[in-house]
Amino acid sequence: MSDDIPFDKSFDLPPGRVEEVMPGVRRLLCNNPGPFTFKGTVTYIVGRDQVAIIDPGPIDEAHIAALLDAVRGETVTHILVTHTHRDHSPAAASIKAATGAKTYGEGPHRAARALHIGEMPPLDSSGDRDFHPDIVLPDGEVVSSPGWRLEAVTTPGHTANHIAFALEGTPVLFCGDHVMAWSTPVVAPPDGAMSDYMASLEKLGRRAETLYFPGHGGAVRDAPRFVQLYIAHRKAREASILRRLATGETDIPALVRSIYIGLDPRLTKAAGLSVLAHLEDLTARGLVATAGTPSIEGRYRLVVAAG
Ligand SMILES: [Zn+2]
Numbered sequence: 001m002s003d004d005i006p007f008d009k010s011f012d013l014p015p016g017r018v019e020e021v022m023p024g025v026r027r028l029l030c031n032n033p034g035p036f037t038f039k040g041t042v043t044y045i046v047g048r049d050q051v052a053i054i055d056p057g058p059i060d061e062a063h064i065a066a067l068l069d070a071v072r073g074e075t076v077t078h079i080l081v082t083h084t085h086r087d088h089s090p091a092a093a094s095i096k097a098a099t100g101a102k103t104y105g106e107g108p109h110r111a112a113r114a115l116h117i118g119e120m121p122p123l124d125s126s127g128d129r130d131f132h133p134d135i136v137l138p139d140g141e142v143v144s145s146p147g148w149r150l151e152a153v154t155t156p157g158h159t160a161n162h163i164a165f166a167l168e169g170t171p172v173l174f175c176g177d178h179v180m181a182w183s184t185p186v187v188a189p190p191d192g193a194m195s196d197y198m199a200s201l202e203k204l205g206r207r208a209e210t211l212y213f214p215g216h217g218g219a220v221r222d223a224p225r226f227v228q229l230y231i232a233h234r235k236a237r238e239a240s241i242l243r244r245l246a247t248g249e250t251d252i253p254a255l256v257r258s259i260y261i262g263l264d265p266r267l268t269k270a271a272g273l274s275v276l277a278h279l280e281d282l283t284a285r286g287l288v289a290t291a292g293t294p295s296i297e298g299r300y301r302l303v304v305a306a307g
Helices: 061-069 092-101 194-205 224-245 252-259 265-283
Strands: 019-022 025-028 042-046 050-055 077-079 100-105 144-147 148-154 162-168 172-176 211-214 288-290 299-302
Touching: 025 061, 042 061, 061 092, 077 092, 077 144, 092 100, 148 194, 148 288, 162 299, 194 224, 194 265, 211 224, 224 252, 224 265, 224 288, 224 299, 252 265, 265 288
Parallel strands: 050 077, 077 100, 172 211
Antiparallel strands: 019 025, 025 042, 042 050, 144 148, 148 162, 162 172, 288 299
């Protein structure tokens, strides 16, 4: 989709195999590959003996069994959820039932803004409205067990309730779907909001962690530089939208055709929503105008500054 970010698509973990990626951090891949999930959801196990599970994953019996098997003989003290998309949070209920651990995060799933009249959540099957965490984590809250401490870093944008987790005393951030090594994530209204997404990138850019473990694919190394490339990528996307609008009023399908060259056809709808996310942001900033609220069917034009 873009050649300005050095994406790394190498990720060879077979589903069901537990791999220790560094001392005290294990990962396990769920077999739910797809255009948005890459090879599948990656679940992390933090600590030894008293462990946290980050993103139990979807309702997938084989994955849930493999995860419970991986922690057999240990105590699961915390079940942490980065966000309430169906590939991340639903298995929390099964893991809680099997282990008695409490769930932490923010839920249930909610949109980043009110729905417009007649608007359906466009990727509606993706939200988990059943996840009600036992403990809601505000920004900066630390949860811990002997051997590890995890700090909640709220990172809205991909979803309104997205949280990353920093592993204290290490360079590690479990970053959910906010930053990934293999692709940029979808920021799709009404789940996602571009202004929030950019603000969360800036927030991560000010932090010290250098090694990110995302919800899909392999680790992001040299993360602060990667985050800056992400920011530049979104700004470049915004600039191409503004350039296209400078040639005249247009709609989202035309913008997608002119901006996303060689797009996987399965991602056309998501690309339209990503463009909508930019247009919502640009409209709120007074740079772009449309009739009524920005919508996927709307026509958009540049606001030319007077004087
Ligand atoms: Zn995901």
